[in-house]
Amino acid sequence: MEAFTTHTGRVVPLRRSNVDTDQIIPAHWLKKVTRDGFEDGLFEAWRKDPQFALNRPEHAGATVLVAGPDFGTGSSREHAVWALQNYGFKAVISSRFADIFRGNSLKNGLLTVVLEQPVVDAIWEIAENDPEAEVTVDLERRQVRAARPDGTELSADFELDENARWRLLNGLDDIALTLQNEADITAYEGSRPSFKPRTITA
Amino acid sequence: MGRTLAEKVWDDHVVRRAEGEPDLLFIDLHLLHEVTSPQAFDGLRLSGRKVRRLDLTIATEDHNTPTLDIDKPIADPVSRIQLETLRKNCADFGVRLHPLGDVEQGVVHVVGPQLGLTQPGTTVVCGDSHTSTHGAFGALAFGIGTSQVEHVLATQTLPLARPRTMAITVEGELPEDVTAKDLILAIIAKIGTGGGQGYILEYRGSAIEKLSMEARMTICNMSIEAGARAGMIAPDETTFAYLQGRDHAPRGEEWDAAVEYWKTLRTDDDAVFDAEVLIDGTSLAPFVTWGTNPGQGAPLSASVPDPASYEDPSERHSAEKALEYMGLTAGQALRDIKVDTVFVGSCTNGRIEDLRSAASILDSRKVADGVRMLVVPGSVRVALQAVAEGLDKVFTAAGAEWRHAGCSMCLGMNPDQLAPGERSASTSNRNFEGRQGKGGRTHLVSPQVAAATAVLGHLASPADLSEADARTPAGAR
Numbered sequence: 001m002e003a004f005t006t007h008t009g010r011v012v013p014l015r016r017s018n019v020d021t022d023q024i025i026p027a028h029w030l031k032k033v034t035r036d037g038f039e040d041g042l043f044e045a046w047r048k049d050p051q052f053a054l055n056r057p058e059h060a061g062a063t064v065l066v067a068g069p070d071f072g073t074g075s076s077r078e079h080a081v082w083a084l085q086n087y088g089f090k091a092v093i094s095s096r097f098a099d100i101f102r103g104n105s106l107k108n109g110l111l112t113v114v115l116e117q118p119v120v121d122a123i124w125e126i127a128e129n130d131p132e133a134e135v136t137v138d139l140e141r142r143q144v145r146a147a148r149p150d151g152t153e154l155s156a157d158f159e160l161d162e163n164a165r166w167r168l169l170n171g172l173d174d175i176a177l178t179l180q181n182e183a184d185i186t187a188y189e190g191s192r193p194s195f196k197p198r199t200i201t202a
Numbered sequence: 203m204g205r206t207l208a209e210k211v212w213d214d215h216v217v218r219r220a221e222g223e224p225d226l227l228f229i230d231l232h233l234l235h236e237v238t239s240p241q242a243f244d245g246l247r248l249s250g251r252k253v254r255r256l257d258l259t260i261a262t263e264d265h266n267t268p269t270l271d272i273d274k275p276i277a278d279p280v281s282r283i284q285l286e287t288l289r290k291n292c293a294d295f296g297v298r299l300h301p302l303g304d305v306e307q308g309v310v311h312v313v314g315p316q317l318g319l320t321q322p323g324t325t326v327v328c329g330d331s332h333t334s335t336h337g338a339f340g341a342l343a344f345g346i347g348t349s350q351v352e353h354v355l356a357t358q359t360l361p362l363a364r365p366r367t368m369a370i371t372v373e374g375e376l377p378e379d380v381t382a383k384d385l386i387l388a389i390i391a392k393i394g395t396g397g398g399q400g401y402i403l404e405y406r407g408s409a410i411e412k413l414s415m416e417a418r419m420t421i422c423n424m425s426i427e428a429g430a431r432a433g434m435i436a437p438d439e440t441t442f443a444y445l446q447g448r449d450h451a452p453r454g455e456e457w458d459a460a461v462e463y464w465k466t467l468r469t470d471d472d473a474v475f476d477a478e479v480l481i482d483g484t485s486l487a488p489f490v491t492w493g494t495n496p497g498q499g500a501p502l503s504a505s506v507p508d509p510a511s512y513e514d515p516s517e518r519h520s521a522e523k524a525l526e527y528m529g530l531t532a533g534q535a536l537r538d539i540k541v542d543t544v545f546v547g548s549c550t551n552g553r554i555e556d557l558r559s560a561a562s563i564l565d566s567r568k569v570a571d572g573v574r575m576l577v578v579p580g581s582v583r584v585a586l587q588a589v590a591e592g593l594d595k596v597f598t599a600a601g602a603e604w605r606h607a608g609c610s611m612c613l614g615m616n617p618d619q620l621a622p623g624e625r626s627a628s629t630s631n632r633n634f635e636g637r638q639g640k641g642g643r644t645h646l647v648s649p650q651v652a653a654a655t656a657v658l659g660h661l662a663s664p665a666d667l668s669e670a671d672a673r674t675p676a677g678a679r
């Protein structure tokens with residue numbers, strides 16, 4: 001996984017709530033057996049509309065998606081995270097994320113940042129007022145910063161548990177970390193009751 | 203202090219606990235299907251890892267499988283490659299697989315319970331959000347992403363932060379025409395699609411205790427639609443009776459030891475939930491959705507709501523968008539909504555009890571002209587049971603199509619899809635935009651409402667049918 005420390009980029013304001021993973025990447029894209037090439041499927045249905053935020057030329061190349069509450073609800077498809085990353089997004093900001101989506105994103109190095117809705121509103125206004133405006137997502141300080149049109153600085157702290165932050169900052173592979181506890185796993189396996197189900201009798 | 207059911211099962215699976223780290227949990231059962239596993243197996247190959255516990259892993263094919271002509275090669279080349287990839291991965295790594303054509307094939311969440319693999323007090327994961335279904339047995343069951351699939355394949359564990367717990371207590375007798383599907387749709391409408399976020403839900407109370415295993419699975423299945431991590435119901439005699447004698451259920455002394463353990467899996471009287479919701483079961487009625495998320499629902503007797511009535515601006519906006527997409531107007535009676543397609547199936551309502559109740563309503567009736575009805579059993583075993591009971595004949599005599607098992611129109615990854623603008627009454631679990639086919643419009647309903655809707659051609663409950671019958675002489679039906 002790629003490490004995430006701090007990122008500065010322009011914003012795509014997505015003024016929609018309850019953006020489910022079927023919207024992020026429709027089911028027919030899920031037939032692919034690789035992790036790349038999902039960028040064209042990102043928000044496929046909405047991209048037919050030239051006015052859709054992602055299609056607006058002034059937002060081309062933006063790397064921070066700022067969405068309404070309950071982003072990533074629905075299916076567990078990790079393809080939703082890959083599609084956002086394949087398209088070029090480095091971070092997503094919302095006032096609330098669905099659990100599985102959030103877990104998936106942090107495992108892939110896509111930073112999901114929870115900010116209060118009024119802060120989200122403020123970032124939307126900044127980006128709509130000036131599409132060139134940049135926001136900084138700073139994982140080391142757990143802070144999002146941007147310049148308001150009047151020149152003052154918007155700065156908001158966000159929470160992320162220390163363990164997830166450490167893994168992201170260092171780009172650590174979960175499986176390798178878990179396997180450091182091999183002895184614990186083996187000990188646990190030795191103590192499982194024999195009535196527990198088995199799929200095959202080996 | 204006492205512990206909740208979820209906390210007990212959690213604690214029993216902690217492999218390692220350390221300050222400031224997520225708990226490392228052992229996984230008892232890992233279910234695989236073709237859609238979310240290919241990149242996980244690739245990851246194993248890249249890092250030279252094996253599947254740690256083949257005896258706790260099982261795969262089936264469901265999302266892409268056709269429901270017609272299953273003996274012919276799969277027409278869509280991309281679907282075919284995905285199924286072939288699963289077959290190759292299972293063969294390379296030694297994973298037990300039930301492919302299309304096998305008698306144990308079916309929707310992964312129907313297959314696990316019917317084999318007796320889903321048991322109380324186990325941890326169950328699958329790269330599919332509706333893994334919450336298995337919580338009906340008092341298992342801690344949740345959907346995971348592909349990275350986690352790889353993690354479980356390699357280590358049989360997952361590092362997880364402990365969720366909070368929420369009690370959803372349903373007291374009182376459910377009215378006769380109210381099913382588990384109506385109940386869960388009403389719960390989601392009440393707490394919202396984000397209401398369960400960060401929680402494991404425990405459904406309890408007298409109304410829940412009376413439910414069959416099938417009905418409990420319908421409820422737990424849709425926990426994810428309330429945003430919850432998982433849903434659970436404490437195991438009881440109903441659970442034990444369902445399990446006894448199944449292929450992978452314990453036998454003899456093992457059975458006794460298992461039941462003794464399972465009986466301890468109840469929330470202690472002095473346990474405290476982080477949140478509680480109380481539902482009066484007697485006040486419920488058949489429930490349907492009108493919008494594009496499962497929380498946008500209302501009793502069938504109600505009308506399409508007016509977006510202006512929502513105080514929250516984002517809810518108002520989302521209701522406006524939903525009505526536009528669904529082609530509905532505020533104030534329109536839900537019963538007046540005409541459908542083109544009726545779908546009975548999925549891991550929510552594709553089990554034998556669901557097919558029985560739909561068939562009992564279609565018996566000696568006809569699907570309305572111009573309505574297409576698809577009945578897709580959740581698994582091959584369900585299909586065989588239905589055929590043994592003659593249900594397939596009831597469906598075909600009524601003019602419905604009796605199909606082969608799979609996910610089918612629940613998400614339309616196979617050819618079973620809605621055309622743009624087409625409207626369905628569907629017993630599945632998601633009414634998202636385009637879920638059942640690009641531009642398709644979905645109303646989530648129970649199997650009973652689905653069957654009555656098929657007969658009348660508009661959203662309807664079985665009670666509407668008896669009124670219609672009373673106006674038509676029996677011989678003319």
Ligand code: SF4
Nearest residue numbers: 332548549609612613
């Ligand atoms: S039936 Fe529907 S919800 Fe269930 S596993 Fe299949 S696609 Fe997912």
